[in-house]
Amino acid sequence: MIEKSFKDMPAGDTHLREDRISGEDIYGGIFLNMKRDQVRLPDGHIAAREYLTHPGAVAVLALLDDGRVLLERQYRYPIAKACIEIPAGKLEIGEDPLMCAQRELEEETGYTAQKWSFIRRIHPVISYSTEFIDIYLAQELTPGPNKLDDEEFLDVFAEPLEQLIAWVEVGEITDVKTTISAYWLDRYRRGLASPHPLN
Template sequence: MSQSEPSSSAPASDAHLREDTLTSEAVYRGHFLELRRDRVALPDGREATREYVVHPGAVMIVAILPDGRLVMERQFRYPVRQTMIEFPAGKLDAGEGGLACAQRELLEETGYRAGRWAKAGVMHPVIGYATEVIEVWFADDLSLGERHLDEGEFLDVFTATQQELEDWMRDGQLTDAKTVVGMMWLLQWRAGRWPLQWQTV
């Protein structure tokens, strides 16, 4: 069977790709994650199983100091058994908006408050097996106070230049996907290609 040529633009409808849920069950419910197993109807009429993690959503903050350096964290991530270099981030509490979460997480993890905020966009980091959506926020006009880590949370806060982060990405020292996406936004914004709508809070 021959294949058609790829389209040069997105089709008007995605009905020929959609999968419809037939049944859904919770396999496991943890402290904040839930694992579900669904039976779905495929576009060709057959059925298949889909397993995925339900995540409450999260935010990530690209916090910029007056000299242009960026507020960063080093944290041990148990699933990959590595200490990772990351932009500050955290999950949404129930009913919490993205900006409120970003303000809370930046203060709790780093001790910084920001006088200006801008929402850059959203990202879906693991579309193959999780519902997680991360809002990307920028923050500047920073003032340093006291941080308030959650119980059982251990992380180092440090600052780095854009060039240092670029070098670490190139050399494989910075591999966290959300931080890589944050760097992409930062580079595009600083190049004048992707403007941000700042708000004073």
């Protein structure tokens, strides 16, 4: 039986750290790159670590004036399924995350927002990728035409939060950024969470 709590743990992370000794590029793609590093473990042994580097991404929890959440349904080739998600997109190298969020919302849905807040940064696959996703809250939306990329096909629609949570609970929504955003919004509406206003 584990009796310790976090406050009983050693300070810092030196006793857990893995230090890079050397590395090599295994594969270079359009925006994903695979690397293999040799690392020294805390006990002095050497091990290999393979991981993907990713420039990062943004996601937008966009709320219509009636409280419904703006959603997309998009085919995700790696899992061979059309998935329900909040709008999101990859950062260009050196791009400001907020500007990326604003661009992606308009390109994918046609909506622009007057009010932007930062929710949080998440790391969706910490075991093998450097990817992070910055999640933003967009409010006071104005509709307009979308500007999809040539290789982009998606449905745009809106649903109440209760439907999102129901879809998460039955496994219809499995996307991590959308799942986290749905539960965050539920806490926010109950006064248990707050975004960080940006304008």
